Amino acid sequence: MKKFGFSIAKKLGEGTLARAGTIHTLHGDIQTPAFIVVGTKATVKALTPEQVSCLGAQAVLANTYHLYLQPGDELVWDAGGLGKFMHWDGPTFTDSGGFQVFSLGAAFGKGVSKVAKGEDAEGSGDGRSSSQNHSAPAKVDDGGVIFKSHIDGSSHRLTPERSLQIQHNIGADIIFAFDECTSPQDPHEKQKHSLDRTHRWAVRSLEEHKKLRGTQALFGVVQGGKFQDLREESARTVGVMDFDGFGIGGSFIKEDIGTAVKWVNAILPEEKPRHLLGMGEPIDLFLGVENGVDTFDCVAPTRMGRNGGLYTNDGRIAITNAKFVNDLGPIEKDCGCYTCKNFTRAYLAHLFRSEEMLGATLASIHNLYFIVRLVSRIRESIMAKNFLQLKDEFLKRYYG
Amino acid sequence: MKKFGFSIAKKLGEGTLARAGTIHTLHGDIQTPAFIVVGTKATVKALTPEQVSCLGAQAVLANTYHLYLQPGDELVWDAGGLGKFMHWDGPTFTDSGGFQVFSLGAAFGKGVSKVAKGEDAEGSGDGRSSSQNHSAPAKVDDGGVIFKSHIDGSSHRLTPERSLQIQHNIGADIIFAFDECTSPQDPHEKQKHSLDRTHRWAVRSLEEHKKLRGTQALFGVVQGGKFQDLREESARTVGVMDFDGFGIGGSFIKEDIGTAVKWVNAILPEEKPRHLLGMGEPIDLFLGVENGVDTFDCVAPTRMGRNGGLYTNDGRIAITNAKFVNDLGPIEKDCGCYTCKNFTRAYLAHLFRSEEMLGATLASIHNLYFIVRLVSRIRESIMAKNFLQLKDEFLKRYYG
Numbered sequence: 001m002k003k004f005g006f007s008i009a010k011k012l013g014e015g016t017l018a019r020a021g022t023i024h025t026l027h028g029d030i031q032t033p034a035f036i037v038v039g040t041k042a043t044v045k046a047l048t049p050e051q052v053s054c055l056g057a058q059a060v061l062a063n064t065y066h067l068y069l070q071p072g073d074e075l076v077w078d079a080g081g082l083g084k085f086m087h088w089d090g091p092t093f094t095d096s097g098g099f100q101v102f103s104l105g106a107a108f109g110k111g112v113s114k115v116a117k118g119e120d121a122e123g124s125g126d127g128r129s130s131s132q133n134h135s136a137p138a139k140v141d142d143g144g145v146i147f148k149s150h151i152d153g154s155s156h157r158l159t160p161e162r163s164l165q166i167q168h169n170i171g172a173d174i175i176f177a178f179d180e181c182t183s184p185q186d187p188h189e190k191q192k193h194s195l196d197r198t199h200r201w202a203v204r205s206l207e208e209h210k211k212l213r214g215t216q217a218l219f220g221v222v223q224g225g226k227f228q229d230l231r232e233e234s235a236r237t238v239g240v241m242d243f244d245g246f247g248i249g250g251s252f253i254k255e256d257i258g259t260a261v262k263w264v265n266a267i268l269p270e271e272k273p274r275h276l277l278g279m280g281e282p283i284d285l286f287l288g289v290e291n292g293v294d295t296f297d298c299v300a301p302t303r304m305g306r307n308g309g310l311y312t313n314d315g316r317i318a319i320t321n322a323k324f325v326n327d328l329g330p331i332e333k334d335c336g337c338y339t340c341k342n343f344t345r346a347y348l349a350h351l352f353r354s355e356e357m358l359g360a361t362l363a364s365i366h367n368l369y370f371i372v373r374l375v376s377r378i379r380e381s382i383m384a385k386n387f388l389q390l391k392d393e394f395l396k397r398y399y400g
Numbered sequence: 401m402k403k404f405g406f407s408i409a410k411k412l413g414e415g416t417l418a419r420a421g422t423i424h425t426l427h428g429d430i431q432t433p434a435f436i437v438v439g440t441k442a443t444v445k446a447l448t449p450e451q452v453s454c455l456g457a458q459a460v461l462a463n464t465y466h467l468y469l470q471p472g473d474e475l476v477w478d479a480g481g482l483g484k485f486m487h488w489d490g491p492t493f494t495d496s497g498g499f500q501v502f503s504l505g506a507a508f509g510k511g512v513s514k515v516a517k518g519e520d521a522e523g524s525g526d527g528r529s530s531s532q533n534h535s536a537p538a539k540v541d542d543g544g545v546i547f548k549s550h551i552d553g554s555s556h557r558l559t560p561e562r563s564l565q566i567q568h569n570i571g572a573d574i575i576f577a578f579d580e581c582t583s584p585q586d587p588h589e590k591q592k593h594s595l596d597r598t599h600r601w602a603v604r605s606l607e608e609h610k611k612l613r614g615t616q617a618l619f620g621v622v623q624g625g626k627f628q629d630l631r632e633e634s635a636r637t638v639g640v641m642d643f644d645g646f647g648i649g650g651s652f653i654k655e656d657i658g659t660a661v662k663w664v665n666a667i668l669p670e671e672k673p674r675h676l677l678g679m680g681e682p683i684d685l686f687l688g689v690e691n692g693v694d695t696f697d698c699v700a701p702t703r704m705g706r707n708g709g710l711y712t713n714d715g716r717i718a719i720t721n722a723k724f725v726n727d728l729g730p731i732e733k734d735c736g737c738y739t740c741k742n743f744t745r746a747y748l749a750h751l752f753r754s755e756e757m758l759g760a761t762l763a764s765i766h767n768l769y770f771i772v773r774l775v776s777r778i779r780e781s782i783m784a785k786n787f788l789q790l791k792d793e794f795l796k797r798y799y800g
Contacts, residue, residue, distance in 0.1 A: 041750070041756055042750070043751060043756045045757060046761075047758070070754055071725065075746060079744060079747070086747065325475075344479060346475060347442075349471070350475075353471070354443075357757055358443045361761075
């Protein structure tokens with residue numbers, strides 16, 4: 001039984017590709033646009049599933065590379081699949097592991113990683129945690145990739161078929177085709193060569209997926225770097241394949257969203273959902289939605305939170321800043337999150353200064369609530385046809 | 401307005417000092433015997449107050465020394481007191497800071513600390529976290545103690561009066577007189593000298609407490625090391641003072657509970673509650689209750705939990721042990737805690753192996769539930785007059 005679908009409730013028009021819709025999965029619906037919370041290793045860092053649910057998250061995205069290495073996809077299968085294993089009842093995603101294999105291997109140090117500071121491994125945006133990666137590049141050929149585990153240095157081979165088998169074992173509702181991830185610095189020729197391989201792998205991913213007869217939805221991944229011809233070729237090629245939806249991959253900065261993402265979404269079939277992989281800063285969300293993105297995932301809210309960085313409507317604050325030590329107000333007035341309703345800035349500052357784990361928990365709750373709620377407000381603004389007004393107002397205030 | 405009281409519902413008899421009762425505070429009742437959960441720095445490590453409440457905890461004990469240094473007792477006062485600051489609605493305790501001042505200072509390295517392994521600072525059982533302590537002993541005289549902060553090395557003076565002022569600012573429901581904490585290795589003469597000072601400080605603590613006119617209950621602290629004459633002298637001396645209850649201090653091992661604790665409780669006035677400071681292993685709880693203790697606090701459940709040590713009725717297990725990697729059962733069958741109802745041993749093993757913070761949270765919930773529930777069962781067994789049977793059965797199974 002397969003039960004996946006996507007319906008569009010409203011298109012904004014007004015020169016944008018923005019739309020509001022609903023993704024249907026076996027584990028419930030996702031109202032889109034939506035921010036998918038990252039739970040890399042089958043846990044949203046520092047939060048219980050109930051906390052994730054209470055802050056408004058609709059779905060969780062885990063990481064194939066990480067779960068394959070630890071605890072192993074077969075254990076997740078034995079445990080009843082990702083949702084049961086981590087006690088999350090709602091819809092789940094896994095990415096294909098492609099990004100991690102390459103960011104942990106061949107492309108390491110060449111700028112594939114979306115993470116600037118080499119922090120702890122999380123989500124679809126990184127996985128770098130050992131210097132051994134420098135000396136153990138992933139080896140890629142048309143068959144697949146051989147890479148070394150960042151945990152114990154053991155050697156592994158990932159192919160489109162293996163990625164699909166692993167993702168079927170993990171059992172998320174929405175899974176992704178295995179792609180080759182390039183460095184944004186790679187020249188056109190190299191991008192083209194890699195893109196052709198990604199397209200061949202897309203075909204193999206689809207074939208394996210059909211063979212496995214799972215209940216899952218498979219999304220194809222569009223690549224092509226910053227080159228318009230490659231992005232459009234990729235959208236045309238992957239767009240006509242029998243995927244349930246699409247991931248837009250690669251390393252983006254916000255300037256690419258109005259170009260690369262727009263080129264792609266202008267071509268991809270309108271009736272299928274599109275996921276922008278690994279982007280989720282406020283500006284990314286507005287630009288992504290404006291240019292036809294339905295779902296996002298990003299480690300920023302939780303990673304930033306663990307470091308004491310907090311979203312407010314007036315921009316980010318660092319709770320470790322001395323001025324918050326005696327501040328008995330909430331992080332943000334009128335914020336509806338658990339943290340703001342029950343704790344002060346002074347208390348959070350105390351937790352971070354004391355290196356208490358609850359600090360990371362409360363900050364992650366606030367940040368995820370902020371971002372999830374922001375995307376939810378964006379959805380409402382599409383339905384009410386005032387998206388561009390919200391965008392202007394929000395960005396003006398947030399970025400000052 | 402002061403609203404503190406203690407009523408005894410049932411005395412077990414049968415050659416024991418065990419009793420079941422109720423402590424009444426402004427923030428609610430505590431059914432005794434009770435395990436008081438430790439929230440050293442105004443947070444129960446890795447848990448939200450709701451999680452603490454849901455696992456059955458009735459009250460939280462924070463640490464005067466730690467809160468005085470960071471974030472400062474005046475901020476806690478400004479925030480509305482400990483309960484409001486940390487968002488805990490129920491009854492609260494603070495210890496006097498005496499133990500930490502001495503374990504971080506003069507007595508450091510001489511065995512005052514109840515903690516064997518020098519782990520992270522928590523609760524009433526330690527505070528050692530910096531090697532600078534070795535070179536900066538606390539200086540004690542009849543006036544009070546001068547010590548250096550373990551955080552920044554700054555110099556501070558704590559006296560009975562200051563401790564009470566700080567504890568009034570922090571604003572817990574139950575607070576403790578400032579005492580001098582000795583090393584269990586100290587000879588009789590030194591213990592006696594120190595005990596006399598603790599008794600003079602008890603008088604000064606009481607006087608300052610009356611001057612401050614707070615709504616709090618003040619517990620006097622009985623010391624005396626392992627010497628029967630000193631313990632009994634201390635119980636007689638402190639026992640007749642106008643305290644609302646008593647703390648039994650010092651460094652104990654379980655062998656001392658049937659002696660030192662029994663000597664003390666045979667003398668202390670029956671109608672006032674007694675708190676055994678910093679002890680809480682299963683055997684301690686049974687022996688403590690049998691010998692007249694009403695409340696306990698201990699960092700073991702949370703500290704052990706953060707290291708992957710888990711209580712079961714068949715003894716402790718280490719979840720990081722290889723045999724749990726594929727174990728899809730709960731930590732303990734029929735355990736009613738949130739962790740056991742929703743997660744497997746394999747999932748916990750995965751979280752600990754992946755160094756995911758949720759592991760510490762789930763393990764702390766289970767361990768605290770286990771201990772809180774155990775003391776609650778002990779209470780029920782006193783009411784039902786089958787305490788000794790429960791003790792025999794539990795200890796036989798737990799310690800094998």
